Amino acid sequence: MKRFRWQNIYLALVFLVLYIPIFYLIFYSFSQGHNMNHFSGFTWAHYQELFQDQRMIEIVLDTLLVALLSSLLATIIGLLGALVIHRVKKPMWKNTLLSLNNILMVSPDVIIGASFLIFFTFLGFKLGFGSVLLSHIAFSIPIVVLMVLPKLNEMNTSLVDAARDLGATQPQVFSRVVLPYIAPGIFAGFFMAFTYSLDDFAVTFFVTGNGFETLAVEIYARARQGISLEINALSALMFLFSLVLVAGYYVLNQYNSSKKGRKRRMEANHNR
Amino acid sequence: MKRAHGFYSVPYVLWLALFVIAPLVLIVYQSFFNISGQFTFDNYKLYLSSGTYLRMTLNSVWYALLITALTLLISYPTAYWLSQTKHKQLWLLLIILPTWINLLLKAYAFIGIFSQGGSVNRFLQFFGFGAHQLLFTNTSFILVAAYIEIPFMILPIFNAIDELKPSLLNASKDLGATNWQTFSKVVFPLTLDGVKAGVQAVFIPSLSLFMLTRLIGGNKVITLGTAIEEHxxxxxxxxxGSTIGVVLIIAMIAIMFLTGERKKRGR
Amino acid sequence: MAEPIITFQHVYKRYDDTVALGDIDFELEQGKFYTLLGPSGCGKTTILRILAGFTEASEGKVTFKGQQINRVPANQRQINTVFQDYALFPHLNVFDNVAFGLTLKRTPKKDIKRRVLEALKSVRLAGYEDREISELSGGQQQRVAIARAIVNEPQVLLLDEPLSALDAKLRTAMQVELRQLQRRLGITFLFVTHDQGEALAMSDEIFVMSDGKILQQGSPVDIYDEPINHFVADFIGESNIVKGRMVADYQVQFVGKQFECSDAGIPAHEPIEVVLRPEDLVLTDVAKGKLTVVVDTQVFRGNLYEILSHDADGNQWLIHAVHKAKVGQEVGIYFEPEDIHVMRFGESEEEFDARLEQYEGDD
Structure with missing residues (x-):
């Protein structure tokens, strides 16, 4: 029993370490001072400042736009990619495609950023919104594939046979059986793509050029100049936004796992 | 059917060709050109002959090793004990939650925490150690990098431990093993894959985290990533820059080879 | 004889380098219950998949009501399938699963409702239409799968080992139910199974398969009583098989003795095999018996004693006896001449049928 308490203290410490910096930021966003050293009275001033910062608001909107567009397009292309990989039957080809798919998952951000920069320059593509959007789509596609593919693999082929047996055409099989079945995977993929895009700093930093900025790039620029409590206010808001996103994802996951639970029960019945 | 097959695979295959294969080929291609656009092997010659680049690479690998070791040391017990708690999935979610906060913001937080008048220094002063230069040191770089990577190490280890069948632990105890023996002879070997996955997920980014070396390390530590960004x-x-990129890619392949297939960096 | 509803004519199925089906040739009549029986991997499911349209024959002709259907896609065949794992759509409830095929055909809503409820009633699942698939037991899922197939009023229903996932008691009940359902609907059932008991209990006709070939076709009684070769005899029920020799018509020799039998048309001195079913062997005194054996083991099976014994030559004899014997005891075995079934080596089904006709014509 005593050992158990030591473990909890250790876990509590780890949680403390993980969350202190975040709450530290949020705490000082309400401070009247201009640094993160002394809390000198409560104020909303930094939030007001943030909401009047036309440039910052524009950047936030741009960031959200890029995240939304890139995750939508990445989801569509990734879904098609998962279908392609699923369709390939020869193990050698399947593994080759999977390895190629995963290259961008395992590559360090700087490599992706640098190589995309060379690529866009090589094509004479103007750096800016377009190049950032294309890059975000590109590095989000593999995660969508990895989220959808297990759902496709898990789907029993006899479901497709059954649909055809009952008179469904190829498009009907897809829309009425396959799509509903893999929908949780598609949602998870979309969500992951969205957070990847919001999170990215390094790739964007390389391919953004001068005219276009995302939030991460802006924060980097401002952080290099020193502390500004407006960023604290921003991070508090982003933390809230993350919480909402995670809560949404958690609900989605719960929904998935309850579905899985049902499936397990079904299998148990099946084996009985 | 065959035709439809060809049609819907176009976007994905196009992506593979344009954004996976072409950039890789281009970065290798670019590494054979000098700053004025002439074909040359000089970049590689310079890299291999100049002490600066080799030292930088070794330094980067060394720091990545330190970061990985520190992260592993903190993460394994956390994952192990986490898996024994009630509501472990909820706790795990709380571990992962900070990864959803933008990296830059976390780095920014440490600028405040480690600054001359920051909390850590005040804490030290309170105990009579006096203020120290914390920001822009190698230590601060390692600590912040480890802080950022911890969840990525905990997750695969937790999953590996969670997949262990309880009957194995019972069997081990039934056969007379003590708690420690059960851990060292059953649990740890069986969760080694999770550790490997975690090491991969931490080591490679640690080689390339350039924003941290700038914001926290004060350019004292130059990682491969910083060097690439600089060039x-x-x-x-x-x-x-591309030459160093190729070196980084080779290092990455070596790590993946050493630790087996890299699992996806789950969140 | 009515025109067959389905024919297979010299059908082959080859995968890269293996032959899954070799020269399959059969006809199915309207309204009968057929069973494809064989061990796993014998090709019975491949026949089903070719018939359903999930895979294409490499060679040969498949017809449906006289029309070749080799290239007709699965969704345009008047044939429906009950899958081994039921293949119920997990995202649809019972009603929507059963209605799936009708919805695709744009059947009016009112008709869909009436027919779905009717189909559920016929599988004794009235009132279950709003349930989720995951809320059903294995047996209930099985019935939904059947309802989903028959609601489309197919001419032929294919059933791919649909009872294999059920427990023994439920399986027996479902056998009776399926047979009744088939009689009521009056459509052709083609049932695939590896369980010989199931096949014997339900079928009008059985096709015994092995290694991608149909070895024997016939009514359950024919197949049980007149197995064409060692494999069929062994696969259908338990049997004692010993080597012997034909002496003359109606005279066969095995275990060193000569016996009267009911087989003819085989040249004298030809080596043959003899099948004796364990339930045809009657325990008696050594003096009255045609064979003398020593009892080795005896197991009580509830409705009979399963006795394993051996004769002086070392042949094993399995006996299903009503009364018990004593282990180690010497007993006599008695059997009638018609209990002896003679099998020739390498005789094909056509040759077998021809020979039977020839000597039965002599009588």
Missing amino acids: FLVTQNWGM
């Missing part, structure tokens, strides 16, 4: 965006010597 591409500051000195505009893309050839040399």
Whole structure:
């Protein structure tokens, strides 16, 4: 029993370490001072400042736009990619495609950023919104594939046979059986793509050029100049936004796992 | 059917060709050109002959090793004990939650925490140790990098431990093993894959985290990532940058080879 | 004889380098219950998949009501399938699963409702239409799968080992139910199974398969009583098989003795095999018996004693006896001449049928 308490203290410490910096930021966003050293009275001033910062608001909107567009397009292309990989039957080809798919998952951000920069320059593509959007789509596609593919693999082929047996055409099989079945995977993929895009700093930093900025790039620029409590206010808001996103994802996951639970029960019945 | 097959695979295959294969080929291609656009092997010659680049690479690998070791040391017990708690999935979610906060913001937080008048220094002063230069040191770089990577190490280890069948632990105890023996002879070997996955997920980014070396490390530590960023965006010597990029890619392949297939960096 | 509803004519199925089906040739009549029986991997499911349209024959002709259907896609065949794992759509409830095929055909809503409820009633699942698939037991899922197939009023229903996932008691009940359902609907059932008991209990006709070939076709009684070769005899029920020799018509020799039998048309001195079913062997005194054996083991099976014994030559004899014996005891075995079934080596089904006709014509 005593050992158990030591473990909890250790876990509590780890949680403390993980969350202190975040709450530290949020705490000082309400401070009247201009640094993160002394809390000198409560104020909303930094939030007001943030909401009047036309440039910052524009950047936030741009960031959200890029995240939304890139995750939508990445989801569509990734879904098609998962279908392609699923369709390939020869193990050698399947593994080759999977390895190629995963290259961008395992590559360090700087490599992706640098190589995309060379690529866009090589094509004479103007750096800016377009190049950032294309890059975000590109590095989000593999995660969508990895989220959808297990759902496709898990789907029993006899479901497709059954649909055809009952008179469904190829498009009907897809829309009425396959799509509903893999929908949780598609949602998870979309969500992951969205957070990847919001999170990215390094790739964007390389391919953004001068005219276009995302939030991460802006924060980097401002952080290099020193502390500004407006960023604290921003991070508090982003933390809230993350919480909402995670809560949404958690609900989605719960929904998935309850579905899985049902499936397990079904299998148990099946084996009985 | 065959035709439809061809049609819907176009976007994905196009992506593979344009954004996976072409950039990789281009970065290798670029590494054979000097700053004025002439074909040359000089970048590689310079890299291999100059002590600066080799030392930088070794340094980067060394720091990545330190970060990985520190992260592993903190993460394994956390994952192990986490798996024994009630509501472990909820706790795990709380571990992962900070990864959803933008990296830059977390780094920014540490600028405040480690600054001259920051909390840590005040804490030290309170105990009579006096203020120290914390920001822009190698230690601060390692600590912040480890802080950022911890969840990525905990997750695969937790999953590996969670997949262990309880009957194995019972069997081990039934056969007379003590708690420690059960851990060292059953649990740890069986969760080694999770550790490997975690090491991969931490080591490779640690080689390339350039924003941290700038914001926290104060340019004292130059990682491979910092060097690439420097060459591409500051000195505009893309050839040399690409050469270091190729080195980083080789290092990455070596790590993946050493630790087996890299699992996806789950969140 | 009515025109067959389905024919297979010299059908082959080859995968890269293996032959899954070799020269399959059969006809199915309207309204009968057929069973494809064989061990796993014998090709019975491949026949089903070719018939359903999930895979294409490499060679040969498949017809449906006289029309070749080799290239007709699965969704345009008047044939429906009950899958081994039921293949119920997990995202649809019972009603929507059963209605799936009708919805695709744009059947009016009112008709869909009436027919779905009717189909559920016929599988004794009235009132279950709003349930989720995951809320059903294995047996209930099985019935939904059947309802989903028959609601489309197919001419032929294919059933791919649909009872294999059920427990023994439920399986027996479902056998009776399926047979009744088939009689009521009056459509052709083609049932695939590896369980010989199931096949014997339900079928009008059985096709015994092995290694991608149909070895024997016939009514359950024919197949049980007149197995064409060692494999069929062994696969259908338990049997004692010993080597012997034909002496003359109606005279066969095995275990060193000569016996009267009911087989003819085989040249004298030809080596043959003899099948004796364990339930045809009657325990008696050594003096009255045609064979003398020593009892080795005896197991009580509830409705009979399963006795394993051996004769002086070392042949094993399995006996299903009503009364018990004593282990180690010497007993006599008695059997009638018609209990002896003679099998020739390498005789094909056509040759077998021809020979039977020839000597039965002599009588």
